[in-house]
Amino acid sequence: MVIMGYKLPNMSSLLIWGLLWEIIGQTGLTFFVPPLSEVFVTLFKIIGTPAFVKALTETAQAFLAGVFFAIAIGIPVGIFMGRSRLLDELLLPWVNIFVSAPLTALVPVLMVLFGFGMKSIIITTTLFGIWIIILNTRAGVRQINRSLIEMSRSFGASQFDAFTKVYFWAALPEILGGVRIGVIRAVKGVIIGQLLISIVGFGALFELYASNFLMSHFWAVLIVLFALAFSISEFLGYLERRVSYYAANRS
Amino acid sequence: MVMSQTESAFANAHPTEQDIAVSIRGVSKNYGAVEALKDMSLDFPRGQLTSLLGPSGCGKTTLLKIIAGLLKHDSGEIIVNGKNVTGPGPNRAFVFQDFALLPWATVMRNVAFGLELRGVPRSEREDKAEKYIKGVGLAGFENAYPHELSGGMRQRVGLARALSVDANVLLLDEPFSAVDEQTRRKFQEDLLSLVANEKKTFIFVTHSIEEAVYCSDQIALLLPRPSRVHEMIRPQIDRSKGVDNIPREPEYLDIVDQIWASLRAYVE
């Protein structure tokens, strides 16, 4: 939006919403919404506490491990599906099912199979993120220009070289798009996993704050979480735009 | 002294006793610091086809959209049929480079869309649209959707839509640039007979020199940076020998060469 010839930055309206939050909080309209300033004070108080640091590291570990598996498995599977018709026809129905299925329903199964710990949360995270990465990688590989493939073959590239030197790079814009959406889903997955298992990470912290009605603590943690999730998604969006130049001018 | 035909074409660039349908007077248009049009004046004689020809970036589409009322100009006047206009009006109809058809509507509804927006009752507008669908050679395709048609057929739909509102000025923005070469030739022939048969004024934007010389009664050669009218050319090609013979006329070839000589400095 432009006001008096000055273009306001994109996200600047969040300040207005923050102000509104503060006002609602100050009027004491509802117990559930403490003033934003109070939330920030609490935030700085708890940010160094062992409980918070523990929750954050546990979540980060589960998240990073889950995303690692989603990417490390998802990209090669996607490339193979894009290159092999048989594999594609065998796997695609399942990938399509899981990309839109309500995966929350699987968390109880993971809990009974892998216990109430990190393992289940990591698998939940991977499950949330992996399918869209596979689908996008597959789509990226399938749109690779035929002559690029024929070029690499004519210069005698081995299968392995073709995968690492041609297919991966030619499909990079789509792969990064998939990774971005996959990672955003993985963030949701790690939180859903923790909420349902609720004895690790932020899940435990939420239980603690909710049962003691520590509203500003609760909001402080939410703000940290949302801000982290948003930064991750913006960062990946930035990376994607950096490579999108060659999505536009390759043909 | 005897003038060659070509010289007389350039000498006659200012029609004297002609009825002017559209006249632009000192029109300027800026995009921020960029001058798209600067103090441009042009006359478009009634019942004739005038081409706006020039390299890309010379402001020809901008000028056409200003005449259509789709863009606002910063200064100057657009006079259509003697009246100053500032926005779109019923006396002008536009044919779009990318056709601008509604993909969810049939050929019939697309052709009748201009009339639909004017509040013409359904049966009446469909009768009228039917006539123009036949006129552009699409009879039998009334219930087809745009994606089922070829590029050339889509532009015929766009043309029928513009004709059906019965505007006396037709504005065509590179209408044939998105259709293949053979279709394009056919279109140009059809356009000539349209100019001859319909008593309408055509303003035609193109970047093809041959197309402009082939179709036009008058060519406004525009040059960029800053945009200006470089020359007005009135090709006096004898069209009586049939459209097939036009590209063989010496007059045609001379004017094509001459325009290219003016333009080549602006083509990188």
Place this chain on the structure above:
Amino acid sequence: MQNRALYLKVLSALLVFGAWEIAGRIPVSYAFPTFLESMAALARMTFDGSIFVAYAETLKPLVVGVAISTFLGIGFGLWIGLSARFDWLFSPIFIVMQAAPLAALIPLLVMAYGIGLTSKVFVVCIMSMPVIVLSTSSAVRNTPASMKEMAKSFLAKDYEILLKIIIPAASPMIFSGLRLGVSAGFIGAILSELKITPTGVGDIISYSRSIADYPSMYAAIFSIIVLAVLFLNLLEKTENYLFKGNDRGYVTD
């Protein structure tokens, strides 16, 4: 050759279910029933009708929540897409909501609205609304400029441009936004049944887990995934049917 795709689909299903059966027979875990046991449990629940009772309960917050999200989401989306001012004001909220793990709000919703239907509807709404708003607004913004110009050149009024150009042009993308919203709504509905109070299918899952009736638990999970996938496929088919050819037609091939 036309049957190849079908054969391979069947083969693929046989492979996966066969692997499930074998893994259940080994067994890989005491909590991993075979495929046939699970299907038997599903058949039993279908015949005694308990699964239908459960779904009636589960679908309630889902339907209400998705309906609210559709209505509000499309409204907000149109508004944001049409007005630069509302875009500036509201877009950031939905962009953050889209990226953020909103499930974390559940404990708060439970405190504020209790453990009843309201909270569950809320969960479905916050999960499904952002994607509907964002797809609607970007669909509106991406209306081809030449179609709007065309309408303007034929003297369309603003409301006619909205009704005859922008909304029809945006509807394919709005519809796919809705499909994503429904998909997210399913996640929310099940999450709320597992987290807030066990009702419906969530109840079958939780209860059979607590009494170690694993075939029933797997059967319930299997059925909800099948239901969601079938419904979303149906939406996709509808979408393809309604909007076939819509993305083409105004640009050159």
